[in-house]
Each structure stands twice: as C-alpha cells, then as structure tokens.
Amino acid sequence: MTKTLQDLIDESIFISTEYQARLAELTQGAEWDVDFSAPAFTLQTDPPVSLTPYLLGTESTSRGSWIWSWQELGHFPDTVVSAAVQAREAGRRLGVEELSTDELPVADGLARRLTLAAKAVTGVYAHYPAGAGGGVTAWLLLEGPELELPELTVERMMRVIAEALTTDTAVDHNLAVDSYAKLRGAHIEWDTEATCVVTVRDGAQRFWFDDHQISGVEPAEPTVGPDVLADLAADARARAVALREDRAAAESAAAREASRPQAAAPEAAPVPADARQEESEPLEVPDFVETEHVAPEHAAPVRENEQPRETAEPVAAAADGDLPFDQEPSDRDVRPGRVSTTVVPGPEPVRPAAEEPREPVAERIPEPAAEREVEREVVAGPGVPGSAEAEPVVEGEEPAEEEQGERKKGFFSRFFGL
Incomplete structure (x- = not known):
C-alpha cells in the first residue's frame, strides 16, 4: 500500500488542529525551554508544564534546506529522534519519499507539511516550531498527559473542523473526516461517497461532499448507541498503543544505527610545521546548544583556591513568536530556548598498525626557523586545552572523544544552519 504526503496530511489535519488548540491553552504565551538530554520541553507556566519533545528536524533559511534529525544519529538521545526515525520507516513502507529523504530544499510550508505527515504515522499530534535564532526553526512533536483531549462532542467536532478548514491545508475532506472520526473514537457511516453521518456521544452530524470538499x-439522528461508541473508543486507544510500540522499536533502531562503527577516514598527508600555525580554529557549537562532552563523574577537577566557574542562567524563549497552531511560525525574531544534548560516545578511531623500527639515519639538522606569532582567539569549551571544561590530558595520550567531538560539531553546523 502506498500513500502520498498529502494523504498523511489529510489524515492528521483535524486531530492536529484539536491538539494545537489544547497546547495553546497550556502555553498561554508563557516562555519555554527545551532540554534534549532529559528530555523535556518545559513551559514556564504556574505551575510549570513539562512535555516530552521529539525532534523531527530543522528548517534553515540560510542553509536553504530541511534536515531530518535522523540524518546523522548519535548526537541526540535515541528517545528524542525516535519519532523522526518512526516517520522515516513509515515513509519507506508507504513510498512517501519526503519522509525518507534526509535533506530537502526549503519550500513554502514544507516544514509544517512534513510535521503534519509525521503526526499521522507517529500518533503524536501536538507540535511546536521552536525558533533557534539565525533563521533556524527546530520542529518538535510534543507529548504528555497534560495534552489529553476531552471526550468528543458535536460542538467540539464542528469547531475543530471549521478551524482546520480555514488553513486550506486539507485536500481530500472525505479522508480527513473519516480519519478524524476513527482517531477520536466516533462512529462514521458512509451512505455514498457524497455523504456520511458521524455519531458522537451527544448527537450526530451529516456531512455532504462535492468533489471531496465539504459542501454542507x-x-x-445517531446511527449507533453508547455501547458501540465505547468499543470504537477502545479501538482508538489500541491504535495509539500500537503506534507507541512502533516508536519504541524506532528508538531501538536509532540506538543500533548510532552504535555502528563509522568508516575510517583516509590518513591525511603530513602538514608542514609552518602550515600548522595557520590552521583555523575548530568550529564552535552554537550558544543555544549546550553540549556535555565530559560526563559529570569525569569532569575536570577544581584546583584548590580556584574560583568555581559561574554557570550561565538558562535562556528561555518567548512563545509569542511561535504560536502553537497549525500555521507557519511568525517572522518575528525570537530568542532561542536553551537546547541541551549529551554526546553519545562513538567508536574508537581506527589507527594504523605500528611500523617496524628502522635504523637511524644521520642527517643534518637545519637551524630552527623563528616561529611566527599568530594572533588567535582562544575558544573556551570542551576539547580546548586549558579550558575550564576540558578534561586534563596526560602527555602522550590522545583525547578519546576528539574525533567524535569534531564529527558532532560538523553535524551541528549543518543541522542548525551555521
């Protein structure tokens, strides 16, 4: 069975709109921050609300593309990328290339369309377009008991459908109504392709369609009683459980893929001593991504009489510019929320076998050339010698995670559009 991206969008559009309205009730314009290492998306409401975030991908205007978070696994916790991996696997099964292609050129509304399609195959129906600064938006799916919906009524159903249709996102209204009824445990009975009756707890509505568009x-009159509706509600819950189990399998798949050894890079040619002086500084991970290259128990010790390093206050983002509705995020600049992640240790680098010792050959040693002074900015942070966050390096010992850290920086530079 194959589907299109639009089919999946039509299947999720109505229930997505209902969940977005519920999310708007929770946010109430509050600030937020996201910690992928927890993982937690926290709304600074009173009391605070913590939801589970699933990172689908990022859209960057400067990079000009959408990148799925599964493009290079191992940089985020498996739980965080599990929904994206689940969407990828569904895309492969259903023939939806947009879900299984790791990078896509930016197009109007593409990120939102991919997010809506991902909802249909993951069963996570709330999303948040989190502005990360620099023209980058990280699209998250959110899940938590606080988002649970009340029982569907006629009034609620009609309000949700009317609101969703104002976005002009749905194309096949027959499919959209049928999917919404089943996902919400309602009963739907089709007389013909042009009309159906949807029965909920407190009544029923007849829908008329003209060329797959709602025309009236x-x-x-309800077509079934409470007992049938109870069975349909149980079916909807079972469908949700099956999707959660599918996501757990995707999480395991992400862990396996992340643990696969990386291909060894070809050995680089020797670099002259003079050229080493002019090498550029390593790329800094953006401020809105808090990386933890060193585990707490292996952190660098604090020397006696040394002042402890001050910890930066978490940066929260104003939610006004990223209204959690089924619409494009605002163009207004929004300060990014704190994004935290933990590096997953990678495989040991492949090292060449030791060569047989050779007989020493006497040669003239030229006079050492005067070393040129190059003014360079010292970058503090993990992996930089002398940094407060760097682990002490024993002479003659190479840092175990140097290669992994460089790989992570390279991925972040693409993923966050630097």
Missing part, C-alpha cells in the same frame, strides 16, 4: 453539514 446538518444535524442527523
């Missing part, structure tokens, strides 16, 4: 709605 009117009250109708």
Whole structure:
C-alpha cells in the first residue's frame, strides 16, 4: 500500500488542529525551554508544564534546506529522534519519499507539511516550531498527559473542523473526516461517497461532499448507541498503543544505527610545521546548544583556591513568536530556548598498525626557523586545552572523544544552519 504526503496530511489535519488548540491553552504565551538530554520541553507556566519533545528536524533559511534529525544519529538521545526515525520507516513502507529523504530544499510550508505527515504515522499530534535564532526553526512533536483531549462532542467536532478548514491545508475532506472520526473514537457511516453521518456521544452530524470538499453539514439522528461508541473508543486507544510500540522499536533502531562503527577516514598527508600555525580554529557549537562532552563523574577537577566557574542562567524563549497552531511560525525574531544534548560516545578511531623500527639515519639538522606569532582567539569549551571544561590530558595520550567531538560539531553546523 502506498500513500502520498498529502494523504498523511489529510489524515492528521483535524486531530492536529484539536491538539494545537489544547497546547495553546497550556502555553498561554508563557516562555519555554527545551532540554534534549532529559528530555523535556518545559513551559514556564504556574505551575510549570513539562512535555516530552521529539525532534523531527530543522528548517534553515540560510542553509536553504530541511534536515531530518535522523540524518546523522548519535548526537541526540535515541528517545528524542525516535519519532523522526518512526516517520522515516513509515515513509519507506508507504513510498512517501519526503519522509525518507534526509535533506530537502526549503519550500513554502514544507516544514509544517512534513510535521503534519509525521503526526499521522507517529500518533503524536501536538507540535511546536521552536525558533533557534539565525533563521533556524527546530520542529518538535510534543507529548504528555497534560495534552489529553476531552471526550468528543458535536460542538467540539464542528469547531475543530471549521478551524482546520480555514488553513486550506486539507485536500481530500472525505479522508480527513473519516480519519478524524476513527482517531477520536466516533462512529462514521458512509451512505455514498457524497455523504456520511458521524455519531458522537451527544448527537450526530451529516456531512455532504462535492468533489471531496465539504459542501454542507446538518444535524442527523445517531446511527449507533453508547455501547458501540465505547468499543470504537477502545479501538482508538489500541491504535495509539500500537503506534507507541512502533516508536519504541524506532528508538531501538536509532540506538543500533548510532552504535555502528563509522568508516575510517583516509590518513591525511603530513602538514608542514609552518602550515600548522595557520590552521583555523575548530568550529564552535552554537550558544543555544549546550553540549556535555565530559560526563559529570569525569569532569575536570577544581584546583584548590580556584574560583568555581559561574554557570550561565538558562535562556528561555518567548512563545509569542511561535504560536502553537497549525500555521507557519511568525517572522518575528525570537530568542532561542536553551537546547541541551549529551554526546553519545562513538567508536574508537581506527589507527594504523605500528611500523617496524628502522635504523637511524644521520642527517643534518637545519637551524630552527623563528616561529611566527599568530594572533588567535582562544575558544573556551570542551576539547580546548586549558579550558575550564576540558578534561586534563596526560602527555602522550590522545583525547578519546576528539574525533567524535569534531564529527558532532560538523553535524551541528549543518543541522542548525551555521
């Protein structure tokens, strides 16, 4: 069975709109921050609300593309990328290339369309477009008991459908109504392709369609009783459980892929001593991504009489510019929330076998050339010798995670559009 991206969007559009309205009730314009190492998306409400974030990908205007978070696994916790991996696997099964292609050129509304399609195959129906600064938006799916929806009523159903249709996102309204009824445990009975009756707890509505567009709605007599509706609600819950189990399998798949050894890079040619002086500084990970290259128990010791390093206050983002509705995020600049992640240790680098010792050959040693002084900015942070966050390096010993750290910086530079 194959589907299109639009099919998946139509299947999720109505229930997505309902969840976005519920998320808006929770946020109430509050600030937020996200910690992928927890993982937690926290709304600074009173009391605070913590939801589970799933990172789908990032859209960057400067980079000009969308990148799925599964493009290079191992940089984020497996739970955080599990929904994206689940969407990728569904895309492969259903023939939806947009879900299984790691990078796509930016197009109007593409990120939102990919997010809506991902909802249909993951069962996580709330999303948040989190502005990360620099023209980058990280698209998150959010899940938590606080987002649980009340029982569907006629009034609620009609309000949700009317709101969703104002976005002009749905194309096949027949498919959208049918999917929404089943996901919400309602009963739907099709008389013909042009009309159906949807029965909920407190009544029923007849929908009329013209060329797969809703052309009219009117009250109708319920076609089933409470017992049937209870069974349908149980079916909807079972469908949600099956999708959660599918996501757990995707999380395990992400862990396996992240643990696969990376291909060894070809040995580089020797670099002259003079050229080493002019090498550029390593790329800094952006401020809105807090990396933890060193585990707490292996952190660099604090010397006696040394002042402890001050910890930066978490930066929270104003939610006004990223309204959690089924719409494009605002163009207004928004300060990024704190994004935290932990490096997953990678495989040991492949080292060449030791060569047989050779007989020493006498040669003239030229006079050492005067070393040129090059003014360079000292970058503090993990992996920089002398940094407060760097682990002490024993002479003659190479840092175990140097290669992994460089790989992570390279991925972040692409993923966050630097």
